[in-house]
Structure formats: C-alpha cells, structure tokens
Amino acid sequence: MTQEQPDQIVVDLELTPEQVEQQTIEKVDSALHLIIKTVESFDQRYIFKTLRDLVSIRKSLDTKVLSNLINFYLQDPYKSQLANLIGVEVSSEFEDKGEVLPEVNLSIHWLAQLYLLDSDQLTKLDQLNVQFIIPLIKKYNRRSLDLIYAKIWFYISRTKELLNDLPSVRSELLLALRTSTIKHDNETSGSLITLILRNYILSHDYVQASNFIEKVEFPKNVSTSIEARYFYYLAKINAIQLNYSDAYEFAITAIRKAPQTQNAQGFLQTAHKLSVLIELLTGDIPELSFFRKSGFQAVLKPYQDITKAVKLGDLKIFNETLIKYHDVFVRDYNLTLVKRLESNVIKTGIRIISLSYTKIHLKEICIKLHLDSESSAEYIVSKAIRDGVIDAKINHKEGYVESNELSNIYSTNLPQEQFNQRINFVNSLHNDSVKAMRYPPSQNRLDDKNKTPEQDDEAELLNALDELDADFF
Missing domain, CATH: 1.10.10.10 (Winged helix-like DNA-binding domain superfamily/Winged helix DNA-binding domain)
Structure with missing residues (x-):
C-alpha cells in the first residue's frame, strides 16, 4: 500500500454516478453554508473560498444536482422560472425555509450559467441572463455580492461573445459599471472594465477603447487575474495604436501579474504571443530561450519562425511563414501586428546589406x-x-x-539612453516593492491606542501648560 501525500486529494475511481452526484450536492451545500456565514460575519474571505470550491465541482454539474439545489434552496418565482428553463421538475417535498438570501440565489443562478455553458445550450443561457439574472442584479444592493457579480457578468459577456452579439450587451455593461463604481464594488468594477475593453477589441473599436481608458479609473485592491487581463488589453490597444514601448511594458506586467498556475496557462500563452510581436515591432529580437519554456514550445512555434525571418531580414521567408501560419494568426487576433513586421524585415535586410x-x-x-x-x-x-x-x-x-x-557608438547618445532606461526600470521595481510591503504598527500608535480618556485629558493639559511656558519665555 502506497503512502498518501498530505496535500494530495485521493479520488475513488469506483464511485457510482449516484455517489458522485451525492458528493457534488454535499460540496455545494457546504459552499452555500459558507456564503451564509459571509452574510453573518461580513468577511469576504468566505466568498473567495466558496467561489473556488464551486468552480472545482463544475464538471460534476448535471440536471439532478441542479434540481436538488433549486428545490431545496429557492422559492417561487425563482424556483419555477429556473426549473422550467433548465428542464427539471419542481418538487414540493422540501419544506419552505422562507426568503432565500440574495447571495445564495445568485450563486445557484451562476451554477446554472456554468451548466448551460458547458452543455452548449447558448440560447437558453442567453435567455437566463437576459430574463432572470440581469433583473436580479439590478434588484439587489449588497456589498457581499461584489465577487459574485464579477463572476456572473463575465459569463453574461461570454455568452454574447459566443453568439456573435457583442453590441447588444455593451449598454448593460456600461450601466453596470456606473452602478458598481458608485457602490465602490471594486471587484465588479474591475471585471466590467476588462469585459468592456474586450468587447471593444473584438469589435475592432480601438478608438472607442482608447477613449474609454482615458475616462475610467481602474480600481485598486482587485484580484490579480482581473488586473492581469486589464494590462493585457492595454498592451493590445497601445500596440494597435503604434505605442509599442508602452504596449511592451503593459504586456510584461500582465505576464508578471497573471497567476503562474495550470489554470492560467492559456492566458500566459496568449500574453507571451503578444509580447513577442511587440518586442519585434520595437526593433528588438527575443532570446531563443524565450521559446523553449515548458508548455510554450508548440504554441510559440509560429512566432519563433516569424522571429527568425525578422532576424535574417529575408522577406521571402517572412511571406512563406505568414502564409503557412495565416489561420493561427487570425485565430490569435494578431494578424494585423504580424503584417506590420514586413517593414522591420526590410529594415533588417537593408541594415545587413549596409554592413556587408x-x-x-x-x-x-x-x-x-x-x-x-x-x-x-x-x-x-x-x-x-x-x-x-x-x-x-x-x-x-x-x-x-x-x-x-x-562611427563609434559611444560617441552617440544611444548608451546613455539605454542606461537611463535601465535605471528607470530599477527605480520603478524598487518603488513597487516598497508599496507592496507591510509594516507593523509603530510603538507610538500602540501607545496612543492603549491610552484611556483620563490619560488623553492629562496629556492635553500638559501640552497646554507647555505652550503657556513657551509664550512666557
């Protein structure tokens, strides 16, 4: 018998489908009880744990699990509406528990979103979003719903994207952003800003996206995944608008802030593709080790071939590579940036010829x-x-x-500019590190906190006497 690892989750492969469904229902029940605990304690950490636990059981969701949740937790009219849409029966076996909490209500609707999306029922999902979920969001006004709203709006926008109906949801996203900004729901505001930017980018409205960035302020204290997506979209917009230096900094920031986990592998691959193209457009050549990272070799192969063509300055190889991987660049929404590299290929070829x-x-x-x-x-x-x-x-x-x-390169300003660029980067890294540090409370603050009202009055009296003495002298 092998020894189990302390942090390893043991999965019994001999479980029957009924046992798997029962385990899924129990996990959802425990997660929803954490939501109730959040409402009672006003601690948002329970919501974070709840959403993480619910995502882990996403593959186990089916009609039986949702039927149990809908009949046990929800009351009419939400029970009958959601049951009819998903196609489950309404049961009267469960006792009436009174009014359901908004957090629990919206969490079950979010699980219904995940089920309909994974089962490719996009028409029903769009109907669920438009007819039930968006009115529910407008109905409730609670700070504890901030993280749930961020998740729900993501799947609302994702549904419209899969249905190729992006303009129809744009007004709802902008209205929700205004509401969340007024209520100071930072997580929802950050998620909505990224969704609106994605909506503009997929619609090729880069001017609108740039104007939107100038008029909106990205909130602080949001999750790193939302912040990483925001910087990625900034890099994309600036690259299209020929601001390659700013775009490269945003792309690198997005890669650094993205979670370095298996779940974020797709985002990291997309961000690396964009950073390669921006670096080539700035006139630099990425190192070969950049394309040899584990998990990125096959994905970055088209971009490695484009890099070789730019480095050699051979327009023929560049055109052959562009034709070969045309569909890949279209799928990655990078074809426009790749075509701009043609001038860089010609410049590199001319530079090589002038040196030879x-x-x-x-x-x-x-x-x-x-x-x-x-x-x-x-x-x-x-x-x-x-x-x-x-x-x-x-x-x-x-x-x-x-x-x-x-001519001697040291007689020009190029070394000075490079040195100044490195100094600015180091200073920026130092300032960001200092801002991220947490300091313990000073002894003076602890003393002030432990003072009694009598001691405060005595201190004020001594200060007044000192001021009189100073005036006297």
Whole structure:
C-alpha cells in the first residue's frame, strides 16, 4: 500500500454516478453554508473560498444536482422560472425555509450559467441572463455580492461573445459599471472594465477603447487575474495604436501579474504571443530561450519562425511563414501586428546589406530583398537613411548606395539612453516593492491606542501648560 501525500486529494475511481452526484450536492451545500456565514460575519474571505470550491465541482454539474439545489434552496418565482428553463421538475417535498438570501440565489443562478455553458445550450443561457439574472442584479444592493457579480457578468459577456452579439450587451455593461463604481464594488468594477475593453477589441473599436481608458479609473485592491487581463488589453490597444514601448511594458506586467498556475496557462500563452510581436515591432529580437519554456514550445512555434525571418531580414521567408501560419494568426487576433513586421524585415535586410557592402547597386538590393522594382528599393533605402537605420547615401545618377564609415557608438547618445532606461526600470521595481510591503504598527500608535480618556485629558493639559511656558519665555 502506497503512502498518501498530505496535500494530495485521493479520488475513488469506483464511485457510482449516484455517489458522485451525492458528493457534488454535499460540496455545494457546504459552499452555500459558507456564503451564509459571509452574510453573518461580513468577511469576504468566505466568498473567495466558496467561489473556488464551486468552480472545482463544475464538471460534476448535471440536471439532478441542479434540481436538488433549486428545490431545496429557492422559492417561487425563482424556483419555477429556473426549473422550467433548465428542464427539471419542481418538487414540493422540501419544506419552505422562507426568503432565500440574495447571495445564495445568485450563486445557484451562476451554477446554472456554468451548466448551460458547458452543455452548449447558448440560447437558453442567453435567455437566463437576459430574463432572470440581469433583473436580479439590478434588484439587489449588497456589498457581499461584489465577487459574485464579477463572476456572473463575465459569463453574461461570454455568452454574447459566443453568439456573435457583442453590441447588444455593451449598454448593460456600461450601466453596470456606473452602478458598481458608485457602490465602490471594486471587484465588479474591475471585471466590467476588462469585459468592456474586450468587447471593444473584438469589435475592432480601438478608438472607442482608447477613449474609454482615458475616462475610467481602474480600481485598486482587485484580484490579480482581473488586473492581469486589464494590462493585457492595454498592451493590445497601445500596440494597435503604434505605442509599442508602452504596449511592451503593459504586456510584461500582465505576464508578471497573471497567476503562474495550470489554470492560467492559456492566458500566459496568449500574453507571451503578444509580447513577442511587440518586442519585434520595437526593433528588438527575443532570446531563443524565450521559446523553449515548458508548455510554450508548440504554441510559440509560429512566432519563433516569424522571429527568425525578422532576424535574417529575408522577406521571402517572412511571406512563406505568414502564409503557412495565416489561420493561427487570425485565430490569435494578431494578424494585423504580424503584417506590420514586413517593414522591420526590410529594415533588417537593408541594415545587413549596409554592413556587408560598402557600395552596392539598387538592382542587387532589389534581388536580395525580393522587391518588385528598383524604384521601390530606392524609396525603402532613402526611408531607412532618414529614419537612421543605416548611415549611407544614394547616388541617384549611377543607381548605387554607398555606406559611410562606421562611427563609434559611444560617441552617440544611444548608451546613455539605454542606461537611463535601465535605471528607470530599477527605480520603478524598487518603488513597487516598497508599496507592496507591510509594516507593523509603530510603538507610538500602540501607545496612543492603549491610552484611556483620563490619560488623553492629562496629556492635553500638559501640552497646554507647555505652550503657556513657551509664550512666557
């Protein structure tokens, strides 16, 4: 008999379906009792634990489990409405427990959302959201519902996204954001901001998304997963709007703030894809070790091939890679950024040519870069000279490019700019670390806290006497 690990969950593979359903019902019951405890103690930590426990039993949800929960916890009209929509029978065996708590009511509706989504019943799910859940959200006004609202709004938006009906939910999201901001529901506000940004991005309304970011303030003290999604969308919007330096910082921040767990693997892969493209657009080349991380090699293979094409400056290889992985880039919503790399490929090729040849004809450049004509080669080389990519001059009469002698890089401002960039990064990291630290209360605060009213009066009297003495002298 093998020794069990202390933190390992042992699963009995010989359980019958009835036993699995009974275990699922018991887990949901214990989670809902934690919600009731949250209402009684006003401690949000129980809600965090409840939502985590309920997500773990998501795969075990079925009509029998939901039927038990609906009949045991809910009362009419919520019981009959939800039972008819899901397709379960309403039973009168359970005793009437009075008015159900809003937290329990919305948690059961959230479980119904998960069941309908996993069973691919999107029409019923949309009906549940529009007819029952959104009116319930508008009805209740309780601070303990903040975390539950954040989850529910995510699946409402996800349903509209799967149904390709994004504009219809946008007004509801904006209205809910205004309400949650007024009520200071930080978790709901942060989730709604990310959902609205995603709605704009999927609709290709990047100008609207940029205007929305300028007018909204992202709340503090939200979960790191919501914060990571927010920075990812900021990186996406800034990259589309050609702000590559800011976009790269946002992408790296999103990767750092994302939970480093198996459940967040998909988000980390998406964020790494975006960071690769932004880094290439800034003119840098990612290191080869970046593509060798465990769990990322197969996913990042198209982006590694694009990186090789940019590094070699070969437009032919770049076009072949773009055609080969066209569907992958479309699925990742990165095709626009990948196409922008064509100019970087040409610039890299021109830089390599200028370092290899002191003098070269425009026709040779046209052949090496696979360009259409000498006039296009002349235009590209002149633009590269103007942008400072190469240090050369064009002889238009004889049709050749002559490179100037290489200057000492330390005579330019480039080392100073790089050094200043590193100093700013270190200072920013230090400031963020100091803000994240927690300090114990000072002794003066403890003394002030332990003072009695008589001691406070005595201290005020001594201060007054000291002031009189000071005035006298």
